[in-house]
Amino acid sequence: MAEKKLVESITSMDVDFAQWYTDVVRKAELADYSGVKGCMIIRPYGYAIWENIQKDLDARFKALGHENVYMPLFIPESLLQKEKDHVEGFAPECAWVTFGGGNQLSERLAVRPTSETLFCEHFRSIIHSYRDLPKLYNQWVNVVRWEKTTRPFLRTSEFLWQEGHTMHATEEEAREEVLRMLKVYEDFYLETLAIPAVTGRKTEKEKFAGAVETYTIEPMMHNGVALQGGTSHYFGDGFARAFDITFTDKDNTIRYPHQTSWGVSTRMIGAIIMTHGDDNGLILPPKVAPVQVAIIPVQMHKEGVLEKAREVADALRAAGLRVKVDESDNSPGWKFAEYEMKGVPVRLELGPRDIQNGSCVLVSRATGEKTVVSLDGLAASVQEALDGVHNALVERVRKNLAAKTFTATTFDEFLDHAANHPGFIKAMWCGDAACEEKVKDATGGVKSRCIPFEEEQLSPVCVCCGRPAKHMLVWGRQY
């Protein structure tokens, strides 16, 4: 991080974090603005990250028995209205189709903001017996939510995500599923995205529309602001009752199944940018980087340089790595800066000198450290370096999270942190939504992130009202 600033075209994070973010998004060619309000164009480099995310998560879902399905893009209004809390939650953000083929529709159709209702309608027709349960479904789709203000990846009117929807015979089993899937997200964030994060349960005030309980993963961005990084909901049998989904149990009793849903979105790409990036641009976790190794031939007009570079690339590819040789006629210096900006985890410099020595220069994007490595057994050295980048990122995020997590036992202390120390605040809470409201007003936007799974007993009383505390909350500002 103490590297000198090489890319003049990116605004420094310390000067203007928001501007830095949009600079990185555009300069690294992740996304571009489109002619459609609030919607972005995800460019090939950004989309390739999403594809890698999908591949990894999809395998995790399937390993636990989930099957992929596809539900319609449109939801009839009557269907959306079956569950009261759900409608109220989404009504303000719905886009409606009122015309089709030049004719006004008899019933308008919502462009899906989420698909609980469609799944419920389908479940009603396919669930009849305990033998039909559980149903473990997932879909990779786009959804539309009419947002007031948008920002690439973090909040756009249309975004891509996966939504898992499951039905279970018992509450116990459904609750296990909810926590199991949150754990999948937590593992994925850590193992694949190199982002250690806080997990826990949302308060009543912050939970999903229609849910009994909402669990969340809350990564902290480099600047101390939280991002709701994924959610897993337990619905009880509320939707099942609203949609009249029943099954006959083993004891010949008719029961309502218990439901869950869980999702993560392209917002995770925003999380990657904002947790790992630096003033030279993006830093991609090796597991999702579209290009893991950029090979820069130096003096490539010299006999044998390009050939050797291609040969090295092929050897690395054979070892399962994603490799790019930049044969363009830009100068090596330009290429160094370019791949740093695009966050390629490992760079190899290969010139006549190296070839003569049977070696090349390996540079880590995480640390900037340059080492000379032998071309013999290069794949192993590169893999080691990629692991090194992953670990360095995890360590850096862990430190940032620790350094920017504060504790408050009095309201004054809380206000001081909220005003002067960007990050998370741990504090005790009485359980009353009124205190959450009061904190939000007093601090200009600090909200409860979650009741973490690992609570501490910081004080016997609520930091806000002084009544006996029920839980420890993690608080923070959010994107």
Add this chain to the structure above:
RNA sequence: CGGGGUGUGGCUCAGAUGGUAGAGCGCCACGUUCGGGACGUGGAGGCCGAAGGUUCAAAUCCUUUCACUCCGACCA
């Protein structure tokens, strides 16, 4: 939805008191270069976000509108 900002070649911007568009970078061609954003020569590219209005004349003044962006409220 409230408050602020910005719209001029692909990008960043310059265009006082209105007179019909410039620069740097990028792009294309050729040549020389190549170990931290190389250089030379030549070339292409914009009626100034859009619509009205004032004027002999509008990138410039007025009105409206749209888009983007930042800060709030709302949400993944």
